[in-house]
Amino acid sequence: MRSFRKEIALNIPQRMDFRNITPAVEAAVRESGVREGLCLVNSMHITSSVFINDDEPGLHADYKRWLEQLAPYDPSPERYHHNRTGEDNGDAHHKRQVMGREVVVAITAGRLDFGPWEQIFYGEFDGRREKRVLVKIIGE
Numbered sequence: 001m002r003s004f005r006k007e008i009a010l011n012i013p014q015r016m017d018f019r020n021i022t023p024a025v026e027a028a029v030r031e032s033g034v035r036e037g038l039c040l041v042n043s044m045h046i047t048s049s050v051f052i053n054d055d056e057p058g059l060h061a062d063y064k065r066w067l068e069q070l071a072p073y074d075p076s077p078e079r080y081h082h083n084r085t086g087e088d089n090g091d092a093h094h095k096r097q098v099m100g101r102e103v104v105v106a107i108t109a110g111r112l113d114f115g116p117w118e119q120i121f122y123g124e125f126d127g128r129r130e131k132r133v134l135v136k137i138i139g140e
Helices: 022-032 057-070 081-085 090-099
Strands: 002-011 017-020 037-043 048-053 102-108 119-124 130-139
Touching: 002 022, 002 119, 022 037, 022 119, 022 130, 037 048, 037 119, 048 090, 048 102, 057 090, 081 090, 090 119
Parallel strands: none
Antiparallel strands: 002 130, 017 119, 037 102, 037 130, 048 119
16 A cells, blocks of 8 residues: 655745645646545644635635634634634634544546545635645555
8 A cells, every 4th residue: 555645835925825736636637646545634733724615605605604604803802712812713723623634535447536526625724825735645
């Protein structure tokens, strides 16, 4: 069994945004040489997310609006106790919890085995600095 590890660096200038990282993950699968196996993709930060969905701008706008309603940005310590530590990103932790940490995709015949319209996205909820996504591939 083979094991392959790669990091994807991202620096999102907005506080909240989504990026399609499917091409970078596909490149890692090719580089790994794994033909049959599993590909784990996870955010290595507690204020960002990795998830699978459709690459449709209206859906992404809906996510942003919905997440902001669930956990509005508010740097004050009144809304989020986390902000009493000197941080201002209590909302980002909640958004990450809702959107999830990672995805696992099957690799079949050397390719990500997606359903129709599925793509892998990085969700940023406290941007403006470099962050990393781990791609871990195991298989044969």
